[in-house]
Amino acid sequence: MKVLLLRIASPRLTLAGFAVLAAAILAALQLPQLHATVIAVPLALLAFNLAAAITVRPALRRGGLGVFHFALLGVLLLAGWGRLTHLDAHVEVSEEGFYDPALLEIGAQGPWHGEAWKRMQFRQGAWEVDYAPRVKRTHTRSMVWLPDERAPRVVGDDTPLILDGYRLYTTPNKGFAPLLSWQEHGAPAVQGVLHMPSYPLFDWKQENGWTAPDGTPLRFWLRVERPLPENAAWTLTPRDMPTTLVVEVAGVRHELKAGDSLALPQATLRYERLMGWMGYRVFYDPTLIPLLIVSLLGVAGLAWHLWQRVGRLAPVPDGVAA
């Protein structure tokens, strides 16, 4: 057993592990589909190697070097735990609407991640995005209302909304959402929003379709009546944008301004007003803070070890051999 442990703890194995890991992450850079497995295997090998080395070599358990190597092992274990429990997702939320977990698009999820994202609750308020000349997006300010809170939170690309450990960030993915009413004759009106493609990325393609409750297929185009400012700073605020909603029903096009209605054989369609929708990135990793603490502890251990071992960066006097 001890012989096996000594072999696993070999510093040559450490060097081989470093080389394989470097090759693996460079290969994964070229072939992203290899990512998880190719990197996990050498990392696991190095974790075993490190654990065995700490076991068989007392020097790796003492002082700053000990703190560094234990912390490094901790980082590897936490990184593994993080992969098993993380979530990376996106969701679009309409202005004045509530976060709908059914709309969450999960990009990646650890097998041990639960469904706590279904319990998040917030309401989307108004948002605005600043642009510098040449249509360079700068700051995003998205108002978000939480239950039982009297003031909104302001969320941005670098200012997350943190709910039960989930971190929600605004993204470049946002756009216009015309609010529509549909009222069949003799029935109460129902309201809904259409999410137009991201703006200004797809300013040339602001179109979407919807099938009315009575089965009528409708096609919509949103014409923004203000040209995109190319050479000036400006702020995108959906409700202040002058727009015309073009509706195509049975091959005939109708133009509606906010507040206009369109009488159809079975119902009335009303373009109430223009709102926006915001796309959020949703990130969850319970190891975030522990990873930071453990890694800082490890670097502190390494610095302590170096300080003890080499002292200060003392001058080497001329002609003095080390």
Add this chain to the structure above:
Amino acid sequence: MNIAAQPMDTLVLYLAAVLVAVSALLAWRLAAGPARVGRAPLLALSLHDAALALLAVGIALRWTRIGHGPFLSLFEVLASSLLSLGLIWRLFSLRVPVLRDSAPVVLSLLAVMGAWLLVCDTSDTLLPPTYEMPILWVHVAMGKIFLGCAIAATGLAGVLLARRGERGQRWFRRMPPDAALDLLAWRFMLAALVFESLMLIAGAVWAQDAWGRFWAWDPLETWAFVTWLALSGAVHARITWKLGPRAGALMIFGVFVIAFLTFFGVPFVSLAPHKGAV
């Protein structure tokens, strides 16, 4: 390129880059000169100090004109690195005077950056909002100190390799024996390991709130981690195989090349969000 049409800050930075290159040539001239009897290349160092002052002025002028620090384009990053690496090395050499005699090697490395700066696009840049986060300063500072430690070690490694030849022995005869230089070089490499680790940690904290994830194996993150692995591997290899000064010097050079390309190459060829972010 119409030099006369360039703003004053660009002209000052060009002049500083030329001065760095001239100081490198002068350092070699003084090292190789027959009259040199036990004096550090003070004239070359003074010229380099003047270049540092000009770099500071040029960066301050550009900062005032465009409203943000030198973080984005290759031109800006080379200018700020010429200043920070040169300054860090000079500060080290005040504490460890023997480093001054490695000036020909170190100033040559800086001169390469200076020459590169002269051919870069000098266009103004726009600071993305994620670059306004205070943690970015910590990330950048740790990166600069890391590369500063690495360049100090590489200067000594260059001396060790140069002394394999008869000329190199003559040029660097005043410096301590190989074993002492080797030990000193690895002290700087170990310090580099500490600061590179801190750079990675601060970078991850920044990336979490800048891009909504702390690590995503983008090209710069990948190469920065490869640099960390190479540095850690070099430290382990030296201990495991009890490598001599020459092999150690070669490893230091290898790590420096990876770090140099990671800093000044990867961010400007990749299309990932990290593009231009050093």
